Amino acid sequence: MYGEEPLFGLLNRIGTPVEGHRPWPRYRLGRDGWLRLIEGLAGNGWSLLGLWGEPKAVHAAFREDFSGDVAVVSLDCPQGRFPSLSAVRPAANRLERAAHDLYGLVAERTTDPRPWLDHDAWGVRRPLSEQPAAPVPSPGPYTFLPVEGEGLHQIPVGPVHAGIIEPGHFRFTANGETVVRLEERLGYVHRGVEGLMQGRPVAETARLAARISGDATVAHSLAFARAVEAALGVEVPARAVWLRALMAELERIANHLGDIGAICNDAAFAFMLAQTSQLRERVLRTADACFGHRLMMDRVIPGGVATDLPERGAGLLLELVAELRKRFPPLVAVYDGKASLQDRTVTTGFVSAELVTRFGAGGHVGRASGRDQDARRSPGYAPYDELNFEVPVLTEGDVNARVWVRIREVEQSLSLIEQIVTRLPAISRGLDHPSVPLEAGRGGEGMALVESFRGEILTWVRLDGEGMVARCHPRDPSWFQWPLLEAAIGGNIVADFPLCNKSFNCSYAGHDL
Amino acid sequence: MLKHILTSLTGGPVTEAAPAPADAALAELAGQLDKAAKVRLGRSLSIREVDAGSCNGCELEIHALNNPIYDLERFGIRFVASPRHADVLLVTGPVARNMREALIRTWDATPGPKWLVACGDCAVSGGLFAGGYACVGPVEEVLPVDLRIPGCPPRPADLLAGLLALLETSAGR
Numbered sequence: 001m002y003g004e005e006p007l008f009g010l011l012n013r014i015g016t017p018v019e020g021h022r023p024w025p026r027y028r029l030g031r032d033g034w035l036r037l038i039e040g041l042a043g044n045g046w047s048l049l050g051l052w053g054e055p056k057a058v059h060a061a062f063r064e065d066f067s068g069d070v071a072v073v074s075l076d077c078p079q080g081r082f083p084s085l086s087a088v089r090p091a092a093n094r095l096e097r098a099a100h101d102l103y104g105l106v107a108e109r110t111t112d113p114r115p116w117l118d119h120d121a122w123g124v125r126r127p128l129s130e131q132p133a134a135p136v137p138s139p140g141p142y143t144f145l146p147v148e149g150e151g152l153h154q155i156p157v158g159p160v161h162a163g164i165i166e167p168g169h170f171r172f173t174a175n176g177e178t179v180v181r182l183e184e185r186l187g188y189v190h191r192g193v194e195g196l197m198q199g200r201p202v203a204e205t206a207r208l209a210a211r212i213s214g215d216a217t218v219a220h221s222l223a224f225a226r227a228v229e230a231a232l233g234v235e236v237p238a239r240a241v242w243l244r245a246l247m248a249e250l251e252r253i254a255n256h257l258g259d260i261g262a263i264c265n266d267a268a269f270a271f272m273l274a275q276t277s278q279l280r281e282r283v284l285r286t287a288d289a290c291f292g293h294r295l296m297m298d299r300v301i302p303g304g305v306a307t308d309l310p311e312r313g314a315g316l317l318l319e320l321v322a323e324l325r326k327r328f329p330p331l332v333a334v335y336d337g338k339a340s341l342q343d344r345t346v347t348t349g350f351v352s353a354e355l356v357t358r359f360g361a362g363g364h365v366g367r368a369s370g371r372d373q374d375a376r377r378s379p380g381y382a383p384y385d386e387l388n389f390e391v392p393v394l395t396e397g398d399v400n401a402r403v404w405v406r407i408r409e410v411e412q413s414l415s416l417i418e419q420i421v422t423r424l425p426a427i428s429r430g431l432d433h434p435s436v437p438l439e440a441g442r443g444g445e446g447m448a449l450v451e452s453f454r455g456e457i458l459t460w461v462r463l464d465g466e467g468m469v470a471r472c473h474p475r476d477p478s479w480f481q482w483p484l485l486e487a488a489i490g491g492n493i494v495a496d497f498p499l500c501n502k503s504f505n506c507s508y509a510g511h512d513l
Numbered sequence: 514m515l516k517h518i519l520t521s522l523t524g525g526p527v528t529e530a531a532p533a534p535a536d537a538a539l540a541e542l543a544g545q546l547d548k549a550a551k552v553r554l555g556r557s558l559s560i561r562e563v564d565a566g567s568c569n570g571c572e573l574e575i576h577a578l579n580n581p582i583y584d585l586e587r588f589g590i591r592f593v594a595s596p597r598h599a600d601v602l603l604v605t606g607p608v609a610r611n612m613r614e615a616l617i618r619t620w621d622a623t624p625g626p627k628w629l630v631a632c633g634d635c636a637v638s639g640g641l642f643a644g645g646y647a648c649v650g651p652v653e654e655v656l657p658v659d660l661r662i663p664g665c666p667p668r669p670a671d672l673l674a675g676l677l678a679l680l681e682t683s684a685g686r
C-alpha cells in the first residue's frame with residue numbers, strides 16, 4: 001500500500017525475531033532500529049495496536065491495515081528511556097504516560113510528558129518498576145492545557161458525575177454555550193490490574209481479566225484466554241469456541257440495546273430507554289438461564305468455557321432471537337421517524353475519517369466514521385470464519401451514525417446467535433466438559449485481538465517457566481476512542497456533551513485499569 | 514409511535530412483584546437507624562451512586578433497577594444527581610486510591626441523616642483488588658457502612674431486597 005515497505009520487510013531488516021511469541025511475530029529492536037521504525041511510521045499507514053511497558057523494556061504492536069499483518073516490536077531500555085512514538089502516532093501518548101507512571105519509563109521527545117494514571121494518591125511512584133520510589137512530598141495540582149482567548153470560561157465536571165456512571169474529570173472551555181475545547185483527565189478508577197496480575201496463576205488472573213470492564217467481561221475474558229492459549233499452543237474444544245462466540249454476541253446485543261436507549265434518553269426521549277432496557281433485561285435473563293450469570297462473568301476461561309449450554313438453552317436462545325426480531329424493528333422505526341430526536345443526533349459530535357484512522361479507533365466510533373475494521377474478520381478468529389455476517393460501516397461520523405452502527409450490529413448479532421445455536425458442535429469425544437486443562441509448568445508469550453462490543457481488545461501475556469503470569473497487558477478499545485471524544489465535542493454546545501459521550505460509551509475502568 | 518403507546522396502555526404493566534426485603538440485611542440494619550431520622554424520611558429514599566473504582570458491572574445492575582421491570586421508583590426510592598439531595602450513598606468498587614478523596618468529599622456533601630450502602634463484593638471486602646498499591650479495599654476502611662449487599666455484581670433482585678430493607682428499617686419504627 002502507498003508503495004511503502006511492507007511491515008515484515010522493515011522489521012526483518014531492523015530487528016531480530018524473538019522465539020516463542022505466538023501467533024504473530026515479535027521483533028527485538030535496538031535503539032537505532034526503533035528510530036528507523038519511527039521514521040517509517042511517519043510515512044506509512046500502520047495502525048498502532050498497543051504500547052506497554054515492563055521494568056526494562058517497552059513493547060508496541062502494529063497492524064498493516066491493508067495486508068492485515070500484525071507484529072510486536074520491543075526495545076530494551078536499560079536506562080529506562082525510549083524514543084517516543086507520540087509525534088508519529090498521537091494515540092501512543094497516553095499509553096506512554098501510563099508506562100511512565102507504572103514502570104518509570106521515560107518517553108524521550110514526547111508530545112506531552114504529564115502524568116496520566118498517577119494522581120499522587122498511591123503512596124508510591126512507579127509501583128511496577130524494579131525500584132518503586134517514595135511519593136512526591138507535596139504534589140502540585142495537575143496542569144491542564146492552557147486555553148486563551150476572549151470571553152472563554154471553564155466548566156470543570158467530575159470525577160463524580162450526575163448519574164450512575166463511572167468517574168472521570170472533564171474540563172470544558174466554552175464560549176457561551178459552545179465548547180471550544182474539552183480536556184479529559186482519567187485514571188480515577190485505576191485499580192492496579194496489571195500489577196495484581198503479575199506473578200499469579202492463570203486461573204486467578206482470568207478472574208481479574210473478567211473484571212477489567214464489567215460490560216465487556218466476556219470479551220476481555222476471551223482476549224485473555226486466547227492470549228494464554230496462544231502462548232501455550234493450546235487448542236480448545238470446538239464446542240467451547242462456538243459457545244464463546246455465542247456469549248460474545250449476547251454481550252454485544254445487551255450493551256448495544258442499553259446504549260441505544262441511553263443515547264435517546266440523553267436526547268430527552270425516555271420512551272426508547274424504557275423499551276430497550278426491557279429488551280436488554282430479556283437478553284440478560286436468557287444469559288443467566290443459559291450460563292448462570294447475567295453478565296456471563298467468569299464463563300470464558302483459558303482452556304475453554306466454565307459452563308456448558310444446558311439442554312433447554314438452544315430453545316431459549318432461539319426464542320430470544322425471535323422475540324427481539326419482533327420487538328426491535330418497531331423501535332428502530334420510531335427512532336428513524338422522530339424528527340425531534342434526529343434533530344439532536346444528526347451532525348452532532350462529528351468525528352472525521354482522518355481522525356479515526358490516525359488514532360486507530362475501532363468499534364462503533366471507527367465504523368461510524370468509515371473505518372472498516374473488525375477483529376472478528378481481520379485478523380479473524382474461530383468460529384467467525386465459518387459464520388455469515390456483515391460489518392456495518394457508515395461515513396457520517398456523527399451521533400446518529402454511531403446509533404445506526406449499533407442498530408445494524410444488533411441485527412447481525414441476532415443472526416450470528418441463530419447460526420451458532422443451530423450449528424453448535426457436539427462435545428468432543430472423551431471430554432465431559434467443553435474445556436481442556438492447561439499443561440502446568442510451561443511458559444511462552446501470546447497475544448490476542450478480540451472484538452468486544454466497544455471495539456478491538458488487545459491482550460498480551462507472558463507466562464514464566466512455572467506457568468505463572470509474568471506480565472499481562474490488556475489494552476481496552478477505549479484508549480483509542482477517548483481522545484476522539486475531545487475532538488467530537490468541539491464546536492458543539494455543552495448540553496450535547498452527554499449525548500456525544502453516550503454515543504462513544506468509552507470504558508473508564510477498562511482504560512484506567 | 515402511537516401504536517407503541519396504545520400497546521403500553523392496554524398491555525398491563527411489565528413490572529414484577531418485589532422480592533421480600535432481605536432478612537440478613539434487615540438484621541444488619543436493625544438498631545442502626547435513629548428514630549428521628551425515620552420520622553423525617555418516611556417511606557422515601559434518595560440515593561446517590563458513587564463509583565469508587567468499580568469495573569462497571571455493579572453499575573449495569575444498578576441501572577437495571579430503573580428499568581420498567583424492576584421499577585425502583587414505585588417504592589419511593591430514586592436516584593438523584595447530587596449528593597446534596599441524597600439520603601443514601603450507594604458505593605461500588607474497592608475504593609481506588611485515586612477516588613478516595615472524591616468519595617469522602619461526596620459523603621461530606623451529603624446532608625444528615627444519611628446512610629452508606631456498600632454494593633458488590635469489591636465495596637464489601639475489596640474483592641480481588643484488595644492488597645494492591647492502588648486500592649484501599651473495603652469501603653468501611655474509609656467511611657462508616659450501614660448496609661452491605663454482596664455479589665459480583667449483586668443481582669437486581671438482591672439490590673432491590675437490600676434497598677427495601679433499608680427503607681423498611683428507616684420507616685418502620
Ligand code: SF4
Nearest residue numbers: 568570633634635665
Ligand atoms: S463487585 Fe464485581 S461487578 Fe461489582 S465492581 Fe467489583 S468486580 Fe465489578
